[in-house]
Amino acid sequence: MATVDECRAALLKLADRLGSSAANGAREKLDFDRTLACRITDLDVAFHGRLNNGEITGLTDGDDPRAKIKLTSSSDDLVALVNGQLNVMSAWTSGRIKIDAGVMDLLKLRKLL
Template identity: 50%
Template structure:
C-alpha cells in the first residue's frame, strides 16, 4: 500500500508531466475542470483544477466527505495511483477491470485517456 505522501508525489509528477506539454498539445486542452482523486484505502482525497492542461491548486483532504464536488472524479487504490501516473498501469485496462473508477463527461474521459 502506498502512503498519502507517495500518492501526493504521484500527483506532483502528473502536474509536472502536464506542465511539460508543448503548446500544440496544450492548445487542445484549454478547458478548465475541477478534479478530485479519492484514495479509499488511505481515506484521503485530493482536489484541484485542470486548467490549460496543467494540474494546479491541489489540496489534500483527510476527510473525504469534505472534498468539494468536482467535474472529474477518480477513485483509485493507493498502489494504482503511482503506477498509473508513471505509466506502469494502463488507464483503459484499469478502468475496464474496475481497478479505477471515473465519473466524468464523455469529452473529459477522452481527455483523460490522452493524459494517461
C-alpha cells in the same frame, strides 16, 4: 500499500508532467477548465485541484464533492498509474480505477492519459 505522501508525490509528478506537456504545445489538446478530485480508497484520503489548459493547479489535500472530474483508486494503483506501470484503459475497464466525468470530458482526458 503506498503512503499518503507517496500518493501526493505521484499527483505532483503528474502535475509536473502535464505542465511540461502544456509548455511543449500539447495545451491545445486540453483546452478545458475543470475541477478535479482524486480519492484514495485504501487510505481514506483525497486530493483536489483544477485541471486548466492541460495543467493541474492548486493541488491540495481534501475532497471536493462538486468536482467535475473524479478519479478513485487504491494508493498502489495511483502510484503505478502515474509511474507508467499501469495502463489507464485496462485499469479503468477492469474496475481498478474509476473515473467519473462527463462523456466529452472523458474524450478529452483520453488525450491526456
